[in-house]
Amino acid sequence: MKSLLFLISFFSLCINALAKEPDFEIELQSGKQYLFSGQVSEASQAADRILKLAESPDDKALAYFFKSQVEFYKSNYTKARELGEKSHALIPADKEIGGFLDYIIKVAKNGERFEEVKTEHFIIRYSHSKDSILVSYAEDVLERVYYEIGLDLESYPSEPVVVEIYPNLESFTLASTLSENDIKTTGVVGICKFNRIMILSPRLLPQGYTWLDTLAHEYTHYLIFLKSGNTVPVWLHEGIAKFEEKRWKEKKRNVINPFYETLLAKALKANNLVPIEKMHPSLGKLSSAYEAQLAFAQVGTIVDFLVKKWGNKSLVDLLNNIKEKNDYKVAIKEVTKKNFADFYNTWIRDLRSRNLKERTPQVKVKELRFEEKRAGSKDQSEDLVELDNAQAKNYTRLGDMLRTRGRLKAATYEYEKALHFDPLSPIILNRLASTLSAYGEYDKAKERLTPLFELHPEYIETYTNLGKIYLEKGNLNKAEEAYTQAISINPFNPEIHIALISIYKKLGRTDLEEFEKKVLNVLLEDDVVTQPYENTNTK
Numbered sequence: 349m350k351s352l353l354f355l356i357s358f359f360s361l362c363i364n365a366l367a368k369e370p371d372f373e374i375e376l377q378s379g380k381q382y383l384f385s386g387q388v389s390e391a392s393q394a395a396d397r398i399l400k401l402a403e404s405p406d407d408k409a410l411a412y413f414f415k416s417q418v419e420f421y422k423s424n425y426t427k428a429r430e431l432g433e434k435s436h437a438l439i440p441a442d443k444e445i446g447g448f449l450d451y452i453i454k455v456a457k458n459g460e461r462f463e464e465v466k467t468e469h470f471i472i473r474y475s476h477s478k479d480s481i482l483v484s485y486a487e488d489v490l491e492r493v494y495y496e497i498g499l500d501l502e503s504y505p506s507e508p509v510v511v512e513i514y515p516n517l518e519s520f521t522l523a524s525t526l527s528e529n530d531i532k533t534t535g536v537v538g539i540c541k542f543n544r545i546m547i548l549s550p551r552l553l554p555q556g557y558t559w560l561d562t563l564a565h566e567y568t569h570y571l572i573f574l575k576s577g578n579t580v581p582v583w584l585h586e587g588i589a590k591f592e593e594k595r596w597k598e599k600k601r602n603v604i605n606p607f608y609e610t611l612l613a614k615a616l617k618a619n620n621l622v623p624i625e626k627m628h629p630s631l632g633k634l635s636s637a638y639e640a641q642l643a644f645a646q647v648g649t650i651v652d653f654l655v656k657k658w659g660n661k662s663l664v665d666l667l668n669n670i671k672e673k674n675d676y677k678v679a680i681k682e683v684t685k686k687n688f689a690d691f692y693n694t695w696i697r698d699l700r701s702r703n704l705k706e707r708t709p710q711v712k713v714k715e716l717r718f719e720e721k722r723a724g725s726k727d728q729s730e731d732l733v734e735l736d737n738a739q740a741k742n743y744t745r746l747g748d749m750l751r752t753r754g755r756l757k758a759a760t761y762e763y764e765k766a767l768h769f770d771p772l773s774p775i776i777l778n779r780l781a782s783t784l785s786a787y788g789e790y791d792k793a794k795e796r797l798t799p800l801f802e803l804h805p806e807y808i809e810t811y812t813n814l815g816k817i818y819l820e821k822g823n824l825n826k827a828e829e830a831y832t833q834a835i836s837i838n839p840f841n842p843e844i845h846i847a848l849i850s851i852y853k854k855l856g857r858t859d860l861e862e863f864e865k866k867v868l869n870v871l872l873e874d875d876v877v878t879q880p881y882e883n884t885n886t887k
Contacts, residue, residue, distance in 0.1 A: 372401040372411075379414055383421060385577035388543050389507065391418050409438035413445050420452060421543040423471075423510045425459030428452050451522075458519050462512065469494045471508045476515035479549050481839055481867045486511070486563060492596045493564045500592060501568075502664050503575040510544035511563065517718060520548050526632055532715045534640035536632040538562040540569035552718050554731065555808050556838020565593035576671045583627040584676060587647030588663065591655070603652045606707035606803050608645035613704040614711075615642055621696075622646060638713040653695045658684055708772060708803055712736065731775055740769035744776055747783070756787045774800050774807040781813050790817050808837040815847055824851050842871050 379394030395415040402411035416431035432449040439445060462473040463480070467487045474480055490511065498504045514520035521528050524539045524546055531537070531548075537557055538547040545566040550556035568589040572580050580588075591601055604612070615621045622643040626634070634640045654662055662683050669679035677688040684691050714734070735741040747762035763780040770776060777796050784793035794817050800810045811834040818827035828851050834844050845868040852861035 386573040388421050405438050409435045425456035429456040472511045474513040479513050481870050489560045493567050496595045497592050501571050503571045512546045513549050530632045534632050535716050538566045540566040550838050551840045558806050560836045561593045564596050565589045568592040576667050579670050579674045581676050583624045583647050587651040590648035591651040603648035609704050610706045610708045610711045611642045611645050613706045641713050650695050737769040740766045756783050759783050774804040778809040808834050
C-alpha cells in the first residue's frame with residue numbers, strides 16, 4: 349500500500365512538473381490565435397496570464413514580445429515599444445523580436461505625434477495641423493457608417509475603433525507595410541490592418557479622393573475581421589467592402605458605375621477577368637492600376653449578385669458560415685446551394701446578360717500622382733499632364749493663355765477644339781464650363797458639366813464649378829449641395845469654404861458660417877512641415 353501511495357505521489361509530482369511548461373506554451377498559442385482572429389481584448393487578457401506564467405528568461409522574453417504585439421494592436425505605440433525593448437534585452441539575438449522592435453520604434457515616433465479626438469464609437473487621430481479639419485467631417489460619417497453597415501452585417505464593435513490619418517506617403521507606407529510602388533500603382537489610399545483603420549490624407553493628392561467612402565470601405569473590412577475571426581479570403585473581403593462603401597449616403601447600393609461598367613465590358617469581351625487566385629494576398633499587390641480596378645469591379649459585382657439573388661441575409665449567413673467552416677467554398681455552397689464553380693459561372697452569365705457597354709471607351713486607369721504644391725493651388729497647368737492626346741493638350745494650353753488674357757470667347761473656341769480629340773475629358777470640360785460661366789452662359793456651362801457627374805464622379809472641379817453656377821443663379825441650397833460634395837473629395841481647397849461662408853451667411857446659418865470660418869483659418873495658416881520617418885533604431 350505504501351509503495352502504491354509513493355508511486356501515485358511520485359507520478360503526481362512528475363505530472364505537475366511536466367504541466368508547468370505546457371501551461372505557458374498553451375496560453376501563448378491561445379493568445380496568438382486570439383490576436384490572429386481579431387479578438388484583441390481576449391488576447392490582452394491572455395498576455396497578462398502569459399506574463400504571470402513566464403519564469404525562465406526565454407519565456408519572459410516571449411511573454412513581453414507577445415504583450416508588445418497586443419499593445420501594438422491596441423494602438424498603444426509607446427507601451428508596445430517599451431515591452432519590445434524588454435523582450436529584446438532578454439534575447440538580443442532573436443531576429444523576429446529584433447525586427448519587430450525596429451518596426452515598432454519607427455511607428456511609435458509617429459504615434460507619439462498624433463493628436464486624437466474621441467467620438468462615441470471612434471478614436472480619430474491626425475498629426476498634420478491641416479488634417480484637423482478632416483475630423484469634424486469624418487466623425488459624423490463614421491457614426492453613420494457604424495449604424496448603417498453594422499445593420500447590414502449585424503456587427504457592432506464593443507471597443508472604440510481607431511482611425512489614423514497619415515500626413516505623408518513615408519509614414520503611411522511604414523504603418524501599412526505597403527510599398528510606395530503598391531500605393532502608386534494600384535491606388536491604395538486606405539487600409540484596415542493591425543486592428544485599426546489607416547488612410548492617407550486627401551491633402552496629398554492634387555484632386556483629393558473620395559476619402560469618406562474610403563473610411564466606410566475600411567470600416568467594412570474592420571467589421572468583417574471582427575465578425576469572421578479573420579477567416580474571409582481577400583477577394584470576398586474587398587467585394588463586401590466595395591458593396592458597402594457608399595451605404596452611409598445611399599440606400600440603394602449600385603456597384604456598377606460607368607467606369608466599372610467599361611472595365612467589365614472590356615474584360616468580358618476579351619475573356620481576361622482577373623482570376624480570384626491572383627487577388628491573394630492583396631489587391632494592392634496586383635501588377636497595375638488597371639488590373640486592381642478591374643478586380644474591385646469584379647468582386648463588388650459578385651457580392652452584389654449574391655445579395656440580389658439570395659437576399660440581404662445571405663451576406664450575414666455567408667460570414668457566419670465561413671467563420672464556422674473556415675472554407676469560403678463550403679460556405680458559399682451552404683448559402684446558395686451551388687458549388688463555387690457553379691456560383692462563379694452563374695455570376696459571369698449574369699454579368700453578360702446585362703449587356704454591359706464601354707461607357708467611357710477611352711478609359712484610363714493611371715497611377716496615383718501626389719501633390720507637390722500646397723493644396724488648393726490655383727495653378728492648373730500641372731493637370732495638363734493627365735491629357736494623353738497631344739492636340740487636345742495643345743488646344744487646352746492655348747485656351748488657358750487666352751482666358752488668362754481675358755479673351756473668354758476665344759478661349760471657349762480652343763477648348764471646343766480640344767474636345768474633338770478628348771470629348772469626355774473632365775479637365776477640358778471643366779475649363780470650358782468655367783469660361784462659359786465667366787461671361788454668363790450658366791446653362792451652357794452646366795450642360796457641359798452634366799456628363800461628368802456620372803462618368804467622372806470623383807473629379808472635384810466639377811462640383812466647385814457647379815457650386816459657382818448655382819451661386820450666381822441664386823440657388824443657395826443647390827450650391828451648398830455641390831460644395832458639400834466637393835468636401836467629400838478634397839476639403840483642402842479654401843475656395844470651397846469661402847463659398848460656404850457666403851452661402852451660410854445668406855441663409856442665416858450662423859453656426860455653420862462660424863464653423864467654415866474656423867476651417868478656412870486652419871487652411872490659411874502656414875504649412876507645418878511633417879518630417880518623414882528617420883531610419884534609426886534608437887528612440
